[in-house]
Amino acid sequence: MHLLYQIFIDPFVQMGTAPDLFVQTLWEGLVTGVLYSLIALGFVLIFKASGVFNFAQGIMVVFAALALVGFYEHGVPAYLALGLTIVLMLILAFAVERLILRPLVNQAEIILFMATFGLTYFLIGFGELIFGGDPKVMISGALGLPSGSYQIKTLGGFVQMQKIDIAAAIIASLMVASLGIFFQKTRIGRALRAVADSHRAALSVGISLEQIWVIVWFAAGIVALATGIMWGARSNVSFALEIIALKALPVLILGGFTSIPGAIVGGIIIGLGEKIGEFYWGPLFGSGIEDWLAYVIALVFLLFRPQGLFGERIIERI
Amino acid sequence: MRAPSGPEIAVGDVLLSVENVSLSFGGVKAVTDVSFDIRKGEIRAIIGPNGAGKTSMLNVINGFYHPQQGRITFKGKARGHMRPYDAAYGGIARTFQNVALFRGMTALDNVMTGRSLKMRRGFLWQLLRHGPALAEEVEHRHRVEEIIDFLKIQDIRRVPVGRLPYGLQKRVELGRALAMEPELLLLDEPMAGMNIEEKEDMSRFILDVNDYYGTTIALIEHDMGVVMDLSDRVVVLDHGIKIADGTPDDVKKDQAVIDAYLGVAH
């Protein structure tokens, strides 16, 4: 009886009695969700255009952030370092296309998936070799990102919002919006959408598959850089971040592998679900359930909608 | 090819009957109120232009799709909601329009999978692969080798089917269906994409199966010549509706059929 009360009543009582904490939890969930969305977005871009399930997205986040800080530490001014990192991501995109995707064209999905594992290992080694494995402090100040927080006294308590988190939310929205415009309005964007449906269709638009691959990997690199800056500013830049990138997988499950809005909505659902679950129900299990909660949310969801949030119902044909 | 008196003498008891079956996918109607029957020992053809609902019909018969309306009676028993393997257990085997072989396996293994239903030895025996398990395996191998001989694919036994030419793949697929020793064999365009020699071979096999094993066959085919030569009775579908049913000769003369094939506006 007591247990039932703790599971079904008590958390809601808590939400009612301390609304400021509830709002704060929602905010934290939202911000975490936005960051998950950004990682998932990188996955989606690449999967949509090249059918590659890019396991290396997580390490690209670390690599980009590490490169940014690394350049800065070598005396490059912050904005120039940002530019250099973007160039580095472009080089990476070219290298990936030339050295991995092109030789492996037409191979099975799992082979390409595996190749991105190889890429992950390579980037871990390469990143640590060049920039060192020790964690670095994100240069958010030098980049002009705000620090400090707003404290809103409300609801009988206060809600604290980090300026950097607000900036993260704004930058993420801008990024999604510009990607949306890019896909809808530009010739290359249309070609990208075409390639998602049929590779041959893309050729007829007059853009080669190779170019498209470079573009999507570059775009995913930029998204990774943005994610790395934001998450790096929250804690710091280290290889431990990589494991968090796995959280993008349940997000993808919810949102579907090819849907950009799906990645955003999925990320926010996972972020909110995880924080609320941990905060209100976690203590029942001795806390720390965040480790698997996201996956279980995704799993339960899948059992009812195997095609994901925005996916269409699959009709099997033979 | 067929003896002229074919249609009359091949008539046996009704093996399977389809009554008022309708099937739709989210509002799109694939099959509307279709009824026909298949009799024991006959070769029954289902024809019609593209998108007529032929393959959907086969999918309904072997339980892959569940019709919204109508009833299917197999061997005198009406079937409720069933899964495809129930159909397989009941004795319905099938080949597919786009070859649905197990591409990573050899031709021999593909045909052997057809025997899975008939194999009885449990997991532990399978683990040991000695004594009864091996005996069973060998026994079924004998049956499979017979089929392989019958279809003349001895030399490609060990080749992964993904590497075989299309015509041979179709033959292996027929072999896999035959290995199930079905009472009713559904063939979905068994001759699609074949050249004339291959078609002749395949026709020969189909007739032989019918004669030699006494298997009832329902087939979908586009090549009218083949259909007319092979089949005892023909049912014609168009836009999911049955427009004709009868002997090849009757169907050939049917005005609705001629219109459907020539694309006369309704």
Add this chain to the structure above:
Amino acid sequence: MFYREAGQFKTTYAADSALFPILQDKIGIVLILFVAFILVPLTASDFAIDSILTPILVFSLAAIGLNLLTGYTGLLSLGTGGFMGVGAYACYKLATFFPGINIVVLIICSGFFAAAAGILFGLPSLRIKGFYLSVATLASQFFLSWCFIRIPWLYNYNVSASIEVPTRTLFGVPVTGPTATPATRYIVVLAIVSIMTWLASNLIRGRIGRTWMAVRDMDIAAELIGIKLYQTKLLAFAVSSFYCGVAGAMLVFLWLGNAESESFNINQSFLILFMVIIGGLGSLLGSFLGAALIWGLPIVLRTVPGFFNLSIKAATVEHITFMTLGALIILFLIAEPNGLARLWQIGKQKLRVWPFPY
């Protein structure tokens, strides 16, 4: 020239479907077993046995387990580490409850617990396919790791939250615990792995193996020829997890001698997946080759600088190892996407027709 099957005629179907139908292969396997069981324990150094051979064998068994699921049945799993953990913790509890029963028996028994966990977490496979399923297995991975630390009963409430292996004997010789020699532990591991590999090869050559592969290649068609999908998939999950569980139990009891939750984390799952894919999906031999390459390569790379008397910093070596491993994975995939096992086959084919090119 020497590797010919000409003149070796099979007169029964049983002989035709034997594990090694060709005489030269039979001789080869006897030789390999002789070397592995007798020569190696007598001659190899403790380091070679304990840091290279034993782990390779343990990981091979886990790779076979995953291969049965992913390579043969086509179900991608990222939960191998968790299932290995179930085996390890089950074995630890069994050893606590039944100190009198032989440890090798317990190691095998712990596989059943892993199999049960596999069936449980395999249930979603009935509705979920492909990468989506792999996320379901990821859920099991994280949930199980969490259990290994959060349920203190599993590690007998040890303050260290880890499991320690007690000394146990087999025929009077210690096989687990600190006093067991590397060679003894190696022989036990080798025996278990050899037998289980043989059993796996029996399974995959028979009806069950064919139904697995049928489900992998085209599940719809498999169902239409009378294969019950969920039974087949769950059986694959069960057998696969059984193998992983035994591998996990061996990892702790016959190799490391100690483990904590982190020994069975997500990285372990990825490591095994690497081995399977590099070795070759759907090949038992590939599981061994993959394990040997993925485990052995870093060790070899680490010793290379010392070989040339180069003094490179330990960390740099580690970074370069990572880079090389990553690059090699990609290179191997480009050279032969079907894995080392396929390369092996090509080599054998070349040998068969040698000295003629075709």
Add this chain to the structure above:
Amino acid sequence: MRLKRLVLGAALATLIGVPALVSQASAETFIPLFTYRTGPFANSGTPIANGMHDYFSMLNARDGGIGGSKVAVEECETGYKNEKGVECYESVKGKHPAIITPYSTGITLALIPKAAVDHIPILSMAYGLSASAVGKDFPWIFNPPATYWDGLSIIFRYIGGKEGGLDKLKGKTIGYIFFDGGYGREPLPLLHQFAKDYGFNVKEYPVPPAQMQNQSSIWLSVRRDRPAYMIMWGWGAMNPTAVQEAAKTGYPMDHFIGIWWSGSEDDARPAGPAGKGYLSLNFNAVGANFPALQDIKKYVIDKGNSQTPKGQLGENFYNRGVLNAAVIAEGIRNAQKLTGKKDITGDEMRRGMESLKITAARWKEIGLGGFAAPMAVSCSDHNGHHSAYVQQWDGTKWVKVSDWIAPMKDKVEPLLDAAAADYVKKNQPWPKRTEACDKSS
């Protein structure tokens, strides 16, 4: 096709060319250092590795080794992974190491049973298995200067001092945030006993390894539960994240105390000015103002024989590494004195460690006066339960804010003995101690 052949050839060449691992050090003392400069724990591991390495290099360069025996140092990268640690152990054990420093609680636990069999002493300096302080059951394991339980009791003494008596904690809440693994779970029994003794509530906040950098909901819970003090057992990337999140939630930083492994500059620095006031335990001094450290600079760093980046010399974890190396060096000297031999192997090293005494005067003699508290290890007590002090982050560096505080031996020792007995009981048959104690101890 050509590519295929190349790859094949390369693979074959590497596989066949597995070199035999034979190398035998001569006229020197072999000390392998298990370090991690890679992976998620590199931030904590790298400065420690540098400190250990540089101190030995300095002894070799300045004195030609220890007592005439050159120190052969070999680093083995573990990445903080248990499998790698065991592999490192197997690869060095044939080369007769004098002592092994695993620098990971997990690896230490894996090596404890092996050490007795292979006669290799293990020094887990204030980490590893607390119970291994009991020399009668663990003759080969040393964990001075203090165990985690000592550390926890020191923290409580400090809190008691601030509050004006531990009884003042009655009815209050103490939060414990910890790395969810063996390391972080070890203090729990003592913490709960304290809770019973002093009448406070404990709130546990476990941080799973994968969530080290994702702690926002944990700190939200802290905000809800309002603990009077937060105690942290963190490592690697968990530390800086926790300090940052604490600052974000507005938790009073001077009520947030970390164990000695949560007190590196890199742990507090990322939080910026908001991290000011954060406390942590320590048992070695910070700063480079010691003759031995100056010698390191002169003989090693300035000569370019070091991986130490500028400014790391004198930082907390660097000095921790130096302390670790100094303890080993003193152990070797002691063993040389006991046995009269120059090159020390494991057996002799165990004797040297079991009668190790470093007085304040001796610290001064080796150029480390005031660097650490006097340290004594005995045959029965492999730890010593020495004092530690509390340091505070002032925004740029650590400042010592307390005296050396002794642990509550009376609370810790019964727990230790029980834990050691429990370990032995669960690992039957555990070898009985056969090694004789030296008279001098």
